[in-house]
Amino acid sequence: MRFQGLDLNLLVALDALLTEQNVSAAAENVHLSQSAMSSALNRLRDYFGDDLLSIQGRRMVLTPRAESLADPVRTALLHIRSTITTQPTFDPATAKRAFTLSASDYAQTVVVAPALARVREIAPGLSFDITAPGPAAQRALEQGELDIYLSLEQFAVADHPHAALFEDDYVVVAWKDNPLTQGGVDAALYFDLGHVSVQFGPARLPAFDEWFIKSARQPRKVEVTVPSFVMAPQFLIGTSRITTMHRRLAETFAATLPIAVFPVPFEIPKVRQVAQWHRFNERDEGIRWLxxxxxxxxxEAPHKSNLSNLFTV
Structure with a gap:
């Protein structure tokens, strides 16, 4: 089909080319052969009268004209998917659908895993691809390639709706037989003991509690640094170390590991976990159901009649 001389079938190829900036990767993205994608690129160049992708050194870069097309093309395709190709109703019992989610190890442990165990009984035809959060996942959400993005509310992606899942606070965790914590953990002991600290990703970003602990103007004695909260309790057992983590996660671990949970001896504000989706998927009943x-x-289940009030931007 042509629209003002443009073969609309080329829009999908154009979006892939503008996103990947590589003919081979774009072809793989939309399941075309490399020769077919090269042919599509040539036709697009003829239509726009522009190279769109030009070679610089060993890579291809977008021309200014291509850069100006990237967002409008992606927006047009997202509109089509959300208004035309998305099923208007969602029946969990019969649905066959693959969902993409991004969630931290914390969110995966306390809500995603138990939720999907429950979902398996209600909607056996669903499958799930779960990735770690971060800049790549945020870009995937903004490009409509991610169904649901779970994060703390303060790290939510701007301009996309979200729903609150739950609130949580922080606790101190220690080996249950740690002789130094049998009477509890006050502020002096907290800063005197060795800590297991959590830092994320290649940039080694500190966990959320670090920002508030630093406000005490007294450094913690960090003895071990690990890349995720789910690893931290393993480095407490048999030692005098402590760690700080979310209460829900700590209580989950305490059910199976020899650890004890104590209040934090100073104030750390509560956190709120939210789920986000692309604004064009606002009417996607499958996402809302999940x-x-x-x-x-x-x-924290709402009454069904109030479900629509939970979804905000």
Whole structure:
């Protein structure tokens, strides 16, 4: 089909080329042969009267004209998908669908895993691809390639709707037989003991609690640094170390590991976990249903008649 001389079938190829900036990768993205993608690129160049992709050194870069097309093309395709190709209703019992999610190890442990165990009984035809959060996942959300992005509310992606899943606070965790914590953990002991610290990703970004602990103007004695909260308890057992983590996660671990949970001896504000989706997917009943399942699993299920009030930007 042509629209003002443009073969609309080329829009998908154009979006892939503008995103990947590589003919081979774009071809793989949309399941075309490299020769077919090269042919599509040549036709697009003829239509726009522009190279769109030009070679610089060993890589291809977008021309100014291509850069100006990237967002409008992606927006047009997202509109088509959200208004035309998305099923208007969602029946969990019969649905066959693959969802893409991004969630931290914390969110995966306390809400995603138990929610999907429950979902398996209700909607056996669903499958899930779960990735770690971060800049790549945020870009995927903005490009409409990610169904649900779970994060703390302050790290939510701007201009896309979200629903609150649950609130949580922080606790101190120690080996249950740690002789130094049998009477509890006050502020003096907190800063005197060795700590297991959590830092994320290649940039070694500190966990959220670090920002508030630093406000005490007294450094912690960090003895071990690990890349995720789910690893931290293993480095407490048999030692006098402590760590700081979310209460829900700590209580989950305490059910199976020999650890004890104590209040934090100073104030750290509570955190709120939210689920986000692309604004064009606002009417996607499958996404809304899955988010509702997570809320119910987290123990903060709304009344069905109020479900629409949970979804905000």
């Amino acid at each position: 988010v509702a399942q997570m809320r119910e699993t987290a123990g």
